[in-house]
Amino acid sequence: MTQSPTGLTAEVRRVLRFVISELWPKGPLLTPFNLISVPVILLGIGILAVRFVYGLGSVTNLSQKYPWGIWIGFDVVTGVAFAGGAYVLTFVVYVMGLEKYHPIVRATVLNGLLAYVFYAGALVLDLGRPWNVINPIIGNSFGYNSVLFLVSWHFMLYMLTEMLEFSPAVAEWLGLKRLRNILNSLTLGAVIFGVTLSMLHQSGLGALFLMAKPKIHPLWYTEFIPILFLVSSVYSGLSMVILEGTISHRVFSNQLDAAKHHQFDAMLLGLGKGAAITMFVYYFFKLLVFLHERHWNLLGSGWGVWYLVEVLGCVLVPCVLFISAVRTRSTGLLRVAAVWALFGILLNRLNISVIAFNWQSPVHYYPSWQEIVVTLTVVFTEIWVFRWIVVRMPVLREAHELPRGGSSVARATV
Amino acid sequence: MDRRSFLKLGATTGVALAAKGAQANETGSPEEFVGVLVDTTRCIGCRSCERACSVANNLPVPDIENDGALAQVRDTSDKQWTVVNRFNTSKGEVFVKKQCLHCWQPACGAACLTNAMYKTRSGPVIWRPGKCMGCRFCMVSCPFDVPKFEYNEWNPKIQKCSMCWERLERGQRPACVNACPTDALMFGSKRQLMEVARVRIYNHPERYVHKIYGEYEVGGTGWLYLSAVPFEEIGFRTDLGTTPYPEYTRDFLYGVPLALFGLPALLLGLSLLARNDDNLLEGPES
Numbered sequence: 182m183t184q185s186p187t188g189l190t191a192e193v194r195r196v197l198r199f200v201i202s203e204l205w206p207k208g209p210l211l212t213p214f215n216l217i218s219v220p221v222i223l224l225g226i227g228i229l230a231v232r233f234v235y236g237l238g239s240v241t242n243l244s245q246k247y248p249w250g251i252w253i254g255f256d257v258v259t260g261v262a263f264a265g266g267a268y269v270l271t272f273v274v275y276v277m278g279l280e281k282y283h284p285i286v287r288a289t290v291l292n293g294l295l296a297y298v299f300y301a302g303a304l305v306l307d308l309g310r311p312w313n314v315i316n317p318i319i320g321n322s323f324g325y326n327s328v329l330f331l332v333s334w335h336f337m338l339y340m341l342t343e344m345l346e347f348s349p350a351v352a353e354w355l356g357l358k359r360l361r362n363i364l365n366s367l368t369l370g371a372v373i374f375g376v377t378l379s380m381l382h383q384s385g386l387g388a389l390f391l392m393a394k395p396k397i398h399p400l401w402y403t404e405f406i407p408i409l410f411l412v413s414s415v416y417s418g419l420s421m422v423i424l425e426g427t428i429s430h431r432v433f434s435n436q437l438d439a440a441k442h443h444q445f446d447a448m449l450l451g452l453g454k455g456a457a458i459t460m461f462v463y464y465f466f467k468l469l470v471f472l473h474e475r476h477w478n479l480l481g482s483g484w485g486v487w488y489l490v491e492v493l494g495c496v497l498v499p500c501v502l503f504i505s506a507v508r509t510r511s512t513g514l515l516r517v518a519a520v521w522a523l524f525g526i527l528l529n530r531l532n533i534s535v536i537a538f539n540w541q542s543p544v545h546y547y548p549s550w551q552e553i554v555v556t557l558t559v560v561f562t563e564i565w566v567f568r569w570i571v572v573r574m575p576v577l578r579e580a581h582e583l584p585r586g587g588s589s590v591a592r593a594t595v
Numbered sequence: 596m597d598r599r600s601f602l603k604l605g606a607t608t609g610v611a612l613a614a615k616g617a618q619a620n621e622t623g624s625p626e627e628f629v630g631v632l633v634d635t636t637r638c639i640g641c642r643s644c645e646r647a648c649s650v651a652n653n654l655p656v657p658d659i660e661n662d663g664a665l666a667q668v669r670d671t672s673d674k675q676w677t678v679v680n681r682f683n684t685s686k687g688e689v690f691v692k693k694q695c696l697h698c699w700q701p702a703c704g705a706a707c708l709t710n711a712m713y714k715t716r717s718g719p720v721i722w723r724p725g726k727c728m729g730c731r732f733c734m735v736s737c738p739f740d741v742p743k744f745e746y747n748e749w750n751p752k753i754q755k756c757s758m759c760w761e762r763l764e765r766g767q768r769p770a771c772v773n774a775c776p777t778d779a780l781m782f783g784s785k786r787q788l789m790e791v792a793r794v795r796i797y798n799h800p801e802r803y804v805h806k807i808y809g810e811y812e813v814g815g816t817g818w819l820y821l822s823a824v825p826f827e828e829i830g831f832r833t834d835l836g837t838t839p840y841p842e843y844t845r846d847f848l849y850g851v852p853l854a855l856f857g858l859p860a861l862l863l864g865l866s867l868l869a870r871n872d873d874n875l876l877e878g879p880e881s
Contacts, residue, residue, distance in 0.1 A: 238746025245670070245743050248731035276862050278869035309729020309744060309751040313709065322709040322726045328844050329732050330708035331851060369866065377858040381851060391843040392702045392736035395835055407847055 196355050207572050218561035225558025228551045229306060237309060240551035246539050247546035252307040254534035255527070256556055258386055260300025261336075262410070262526050265418025266425075267293025267343060268379035269455075275372040282448055284441065287350055287576045288429060289422050291567065294343040299563040301336045306555065328388045335382035342375040354574040383414040390533055398537035400479055400488040403470045406533070412463045417526040419456040420519040423449050427516055429577060432568075436577040446512050453515045457503035460522065464496050484540065491532060495525025627784040628699060628718030629763070630809075630817030631772060632792055633692055635829060636802060637779035640665060640679055640690035647774030648677045648694075651759055668830060673743040676756040677771060684824040691829045692771070692780070695720060695741045695756035696809060697817030702840030703733035703742055711753075712742070718785075718817050719758035727753060738813055738835045758817070788819050795821060814839025 232240045243250050270289045273279050305311050316322045317330055318337065324330045345367055352361035387410030394402055403409070430437065430445060437445075471492075479485050502518035505511075535546060548556075571577060642659040649656045655674050657664065665681045670693070677694035701720045703712040711727035714720050722742070729751055733742045745751035759769040767773075772780040781791060789810065796803045808826050809816035813835050820826070826833050 234749055236745065236747040236749055236751060241746075243746060245672070245734070246740065248734035248744060272862070276866040276869065278866070304730075307730070309731070310727055311729070313726065313728035316709040316726055316728060322711070324708040324710045326705050326841065326848065327708040327732070328847065329706065329730065331848070333708060373859050373862045373866070376862055377855060380858065381854055384847070388844055388847040389732070389735070391847065392706060392738075392840050394840075394843060395738050395832065396735075404843070404846075 192357075196357070199355065203573050214564075218565065221554060222558050222561050222565075225555045228555055229558075232306070232551075232555075237307070240549065240555075242546055242549045242552065244544070244546065246542050246544065247535070249307075249534060249538075250546060251531075251535065251548045251552055251556060252303055254531050256300050256303035256559055257307075258389075258534050259527050259530040260296055260303070261383065261386060262414045262417045262530060263421045263523065264293045264296030264300065265379065265383060265414035266422040267346075267418070268376050268383075269415050269418045270422060271346065271372045272376045273455075275369055276376065282451070284444065285422065285426055285448060287347070288426065288571070290343060290346045291350075291570060291576055292421070292425055294340065294347055295563050295567055297336060297340050297343065299559050299566075301340070303556075303559050304333075304336075306559075328385055328391070332382050332385040332389065335378045335385065339375055339378040339382065342371045342378065345371040346375065350574045350576055379414075380411060384408065384411040386410055387533075393538065396539050397533060398484050398540040399474070400471075400476055400484060401533050401537045403474065405466070405470055409463065409466055409470070412459060412466060413526060413529065416456040416459040416463065416522060419452045419459070420522040420526075423452055423456070423515060423519040424523065429571065433571055433577055436571070449512055449515055450507055450510060453503050453507050453518065456519070456522065457500055457507060460496060460500035460503060464492070464500060467492050467496065484537065487532075487537075491525065491528045495521065495528050499525060626717050627786060628697075628817055629758070629783065630697060630718060630785050630788055630819060631758070631769065632781040632783070632788040632819045632821070634779050634781070634795065634821045635689055635691050636821065636823045637777045638679070638690040638692065639777055639779075640681055640688075641776065642679050643774040643776060644692055644771035644780065645675065645677055645679060647770040648756070649675065651762065651770035652676060652757070654754075671741065671743060671755070673745045673752075673754040676754065680830060682829045684828045686823050689822070689824060689829050691820075693830070694771075694818070695758070696739055697756075697758055698813055698839070699815040699817065700813075700839035700841050702736040702738060702813070705841035705844065706732040706736035708732070715760060717760075717763060719760040719763065720755075720817075721757045721760045722753045722755060724752060729753075736840065738832070738840060785815070785817065785819070792819055792821055811837040813837070814842075 228240050237243055241250055241252070266289050270282060270286055274282050274286050305314060308314060317324060317333055345364065348364045349361050349368070352358075352364055384407035387406035387408075390397060390402075390406055391404065426445065426449065430442065434442075480489065499518045499521035502514060502521060506514035506518050539545075642657070642664070645657050646659050648654070654676065657675060665679070668680045668682070669678045671678055677692060679690050679692050682689045682691060697718060697720050701712065701714055704710075704714045704720060706712070707727075708730070709726040709728055711723045711725075712720065712733050713723055729744070731742075731744055731753075733753065734740070734744060741755050743754045745754065759767070759771075762769060768782045769780075772782045781788065783791070789807065792807045796805055796807075802823060803821055804823065804825055806822075806826065808820035808822065808831055809818055812833075814837060820831070822829060
C-alpha cells in the first residue's frame with residue numbers, strides 16, 4: 182500500500198501492454214501438431230454449432246437407453262481421473278513435505294487445472310439446457326440429495342483452488358512480486374482444501390453410478406465404486422504425470438537445463454513406486470469385491486473375459502511392469518507401464534459409464550464420428566492453451582528474475 | 596348413476612377425505628400419496644388412455660383405431676407418456692399400460708441436482724422446466740428408464756408422465772383413469788388402492804398371482820399392478836429389489852460433510868508432523 186495511485190496506474194498499464202504483446206504466437210506455426218489440430222478444432226466448432234441449433238441427437242448417437250456417451254464417459258469421468266495427479270502431487274509436496282518432487286508441481290497443477298477447465302467444462306457441451314447450469318450454484322434450486330450436485334460444486338471449487346495454486350506462476354510472469362508473495366502464502370491452505378475436494382469428487386464420480394444398479398453389469402457394479410474410483414485416481418494421476426512429464430520434457434526441452442533433465446528421471450522412478458503401490462492396493466480391493474460378491478459363475482461369459490482383460494490385463498500387468506521398472510531403474514519400461522495403466526483406467530471408466538452400462542439392452546451405444554471429433558477438439562484446445570502458458574510463464578523453467586531464498590514459502594513454490 | 600361412476604366418485608371423495616384428514620404416513624408427509632391401481636386382467640387394449648393422455652398433455656395424439664402399434668412391445672417416448680403393450684402369456688393375451696410409476700422415493704428426484712425432478716407432496720413426480728439443465732442424470736438413475744429426452748430440440752425437455760398433476764390440483768383425476776372404459780385403472784391413495792387390490796386377490800385367488808407389483812418394488816411405487824400371470828411375463832423387471840434407490844447413494848452423501856471437515860484437519864496435522872522444525876529440536880541445547 183506504499184505505492185502512489187499514479188504508480189499503480191502505470192503498473193496496470195505496463196501489465197496490460199505486456200499481456201497484449203504476449204498474445205501472439207512465439208514458435209513456428211507449421212508444425213505437425215498444428216497442421217493436425219487446427220482442422221480438427223475448426224471441424225469440432227462447426228459440429229458444436231450444429232449441436233446447439235438442432236439438438237444433441239443431430240450429432241451424437243445418444244438415445245433414450247444411453248443418455249450418457251463418451252462426452253461424459255471419456256471427457257468427464259476419465260478426464261478427471263487422468264487429472265488426479267495434481268491433488269496427489271500437491272499432497273506429497275506440501276503436506277508430506279517431500280521436496281524432491283517440487284520441480285514438477287507447477288506443470289502438474291497447470292495440467293490438472295486445464296484438465297478440469299476443459300474436460301469438466303465439456304460437461305456443458307453435453308447439457309441439454311446449459312443456460313440453467315447456474316441453477317445449482319446461485320441457490321434457487323439446491324438438490325442437496327444429489328451426488329451430481331456435490332460433484333459439480335466440487336468441480337467448481339476445485340478449479341478455483343487450482344487457480345490459486347497456480348496463480349504465483351502468473352504473478353511471476355507479470356512481474357508482480359508483492360502479489361506473488363501474497364498468493365504464495367495461501368498455497369498450503371489451497372492445497373489442503375484442494376486435496377479434500379479431490380478425494381470427494383473423485384469418489385463422487387463413482388457414486389454417480391450407484392443408482393444405476395440394475396443397468397451396470399454385476400461384475401462392475403458394486404457399492405464400493407466410489408472407493409475404487411478414489412484409489413484408482415491416485416495411480417491414474419501419477420501415470421499421467423509420468424506420461425505428460427515425458428512429453429513436455431521432450432517438447433519443451435529448451436526450458437530446462439541438463440541438471441533438471443537428470444533429476445527428472447529420478448523423480449519419475451519415485452512416482453512409479455507410488456503408482457505401483459496404489460495399483461496393488463486397487464487390485465487387492467478389486468479382488469476383495471469380486472470374492473465378496475461371489476461372481477465366479479459370471480467369468481465364463483464374454484463379459485467375464487472382458488472383465489479379466491481389464492483387471493488382470495490392465496491393472497495387474499502394468500502394476501508388475503511398474504514394479505520391475507522401479508527395480509531395474511528403467512524409465513523406458515516405466516513409460517510403458519504408465520501408458521498401460523492409463524489405458525486400464527480408460528477401460529474401467531468406459532466400462533462402467535458406457536460399455537457395461539445397459540449390458541442387457543439389445544441395442545448398444547457406440548460414439549458417432551462427431552462425438553469423437555468434439556472430444557479431440559477438447560483435448561487439442563487444452564494442449565494449445567497448455568503450450569501457450571508453458572512457453573510464457575515459469576512452469577517448467579525457474580523464474581530467474583525473482584529474488585530467491587528469502588522466505589521459506591517463496592522457496593517452496595519455485 | 597351406474598356402478599362404475601359410483602365407484603369412481605367413491606374413490607375421488609375418499610382421496611379428498613384422506614387428504615383433509617392430514618394423516619401422517621411413513622414418509623412423514625402430511626398428505627397421503629396418491630397413485631393408480633392397474634388391473635391388467637381388466638385391460639382390453641383399447642388404448643383410450645394413450646389418446647386421453649396425449650390430449651390432456653398437448654402431445655401428438657396417437658391413432659388408436661389402428662391396432663398395428665400393438666404388434667411390437669413399445670416404450671414410452673419423448674412424444675408419448677404412456678403406452679399399452681400386448682403380451683402373449685401362459686394365460687393368453689394380456690395388455691399392460693406403461694408410464695412413470697411415481698416411486699415413493701424416486702431415484703430421478705434424488706439424482707436431480709436442481710430439484711427439477713420433484714416429488715410433490717401429494718405423490719406425483721413432476722418435471723419443472725425452469726430448473727432443469729438437461730444433464731440426464733435422472734435417466735441414468737431411473738430403474739424403469741422412464742424419463743425421456745428430446746434429443747432433436749435446441750431447447751429440449753424431459754418428457755414423462757406427471758400423473759396429470761395440474762388436473763389433480765384442480766380436483767380432477769388423471770386423464771387416463773377418466774378415459775378407461777373397463778375400470779382397469781383406479782385412482783386413489785396408496786392405502787386405499789392396496790386394500791382394493793388385496794380384496795380383489797382375496798375374492799378371486801385363481802384369477803390373480805398373489806403379488807401386487809409396486810407394493811415393495813424400489814421401496815414402493817405410486818402406481819400398482821395386478822396380474823394374472825407372473826410379472827416377468829408381461830414385461831416387468833422383478834430384479835430391482837425393495838430398497839428405495841436414493842438409499843444407494845445415502846451412505847456416500849452422509850460421509851461428505853464428515854470428510855469435508857475431517858480431512859482438512861487431518862491434512863493440516865500431517866503437514867505439521869512432516870515439517871522439519873529444526874528450531875524446536877535444537878531449542879533446549881542452544
